[in-house]
Amino acid sequence: MRALGIDLGSREVKVVVMEDNQVIEKLKVSTLSFYKDYCNFEGKIVVDESKLNLGETDIKVSTGYGRNNTDLKSFEAINEIKAHVYGAIYQTGLKDFILIDVGGQDVKVMKVEKGLITDLELNDKCAASCGRYLENMANLLEIPLNEMAKHYQNPVELNSTCAVFSESELIGQIAEGAEMERLCAGVNYSMYKRLQPLLTKFRGRRLVLSGGVAHNQALQEYLKGDYDELLLLDDPQLNGAIGCCYYGMRAVISDK
């Protein structure tokens, strides 16, 4: 049995195929390209699976932001909170943890106890604590995102909580001659500071980090100090899509 999971994110669409409880295919497509090149619209969004070149699948589950955007024909749509929790349960084998998912444009924190969501918090619709903020700042510093993500020591101070005003602050620091490492660390640290208020409501011992921003090493370093255990997923960006597959497979198993 093969399950297809699609997570329609703000920046990228993540596609995963699972067979016999194992991930066998994974790919990422830009969101614009996904709707433009891989979908048709026939009253509902129809995914042209032949273009994805993933072969036949028995069960299809989708998730993502916005009910209309993720309601794909012949797919079961599930909410993204649940998709991420199922993804993390599958990827970690754990049933008690706090999960933070930092995506391109939103942040979700979920508390999972005995395998069920017992608390959740979503950020305001603001780019200040999301992946898009890091992308903008890396552009401003004219360095690759993964290079910027390495630096965490001795950060310059960026006070603003607004992504736009932070840019001006960063420019000010550049003008004052701050070293590139410290500027990068400053961006990463400001991101961490913005996530902190969300996380303070979710005290616990074990944090699972998912979403594209999970790749940020500096953020990992900062978060390590707040939890006994910080778990990084093998495929943090694909977590939602994996969750869709896992949910779909379990659904079929339970129906048998």
Place this chain on the structure above:
Amino acid sequence: MKKIGITTTVPIEVLLAAGYQVIDLNNIFVTAEDCSEYIDLAERDGFPKSCCAWIKGIYGVCLKEGISEIVGVIEGDCSNTRALLEVLELKGIKVYSFAYPHRHQLRDVKEAIDDFRSLFSVDKEVVEEIRDNLNKARSLVKKLDELTYLENKATGFENHLYQVSSSDFNGDFRKFTEELESVIAEIEKRKPIAKKLRLGFIGVPPMTADIYQYVENFDACFVYNEVQREFAFPRAINHNNIYQQYYDYTYVYDLDFRLEYIQEELEHRKLDGLIHYTQAFCYREIEDVVIKQKLDIPILNISGDKLNRLDSRTKLRIEAFLDMLGDLKEGRF
């Protein structure tokens, strides 16, 4: 008939034997159209923001509704009641106290009830006679509980309402009995309510009674109201005297004793999950740590404060929890 307010369940038999009409002040507070008025009154008089809404509500009700005598439970329930009684005394209200003994032993319970009885100068025999009369109403409440979890005909809210009202029998146990008889007759005629998820409500009765209706949107219903059921003393008829009855009462004693009964009901009522309701700033929020550890069932803890309806964040949490609980029931993980 002279009225007396109570802050939670007390041996009501003693007060009825003393000729009082008993009013559970919590019920007046929580069923008021604008319960915030009572809280405001308390805060204006100096009760802190970081104090449970029930305490402030009781205070407000006493003052606003002209309650002149009150029995406060100073052990086994909320310890803030001690200070509440002191303030009420200052306001000219006659206060009596009752303490469920910390040491959960029959002889201590007997001593506490005998002290309470002598406070109101009533004989043991009269108290037992009243207890017999009340047992009729109690067995009707028990019947209504069975109509909820065995026959699936009574709603979770009805189950909550009539059990929680058993702390004072709405001020008139004869009228309450008549009302119950007709309610039960009506409920018995209904078709069973079929819901996928069977939930238990544990913890103090909620400020937010809309939770009963809210969960129904997700194919779930409450078939167990733990503390409300205790208020109704479902096991009273099995006991020979008032001492045994109040000894066999759970939430005012230690947590382990209470958990044994909850565990029994989880199995008996075939529950899928529990919602543990606590009031903000209450010590019972700490007990959630133990409850989650000791009971092997999914538990969602929700905390109420001043609002008498669910806020949107709590609604979202309940929805997410029930969504996954539904998956669990279907064997999806």
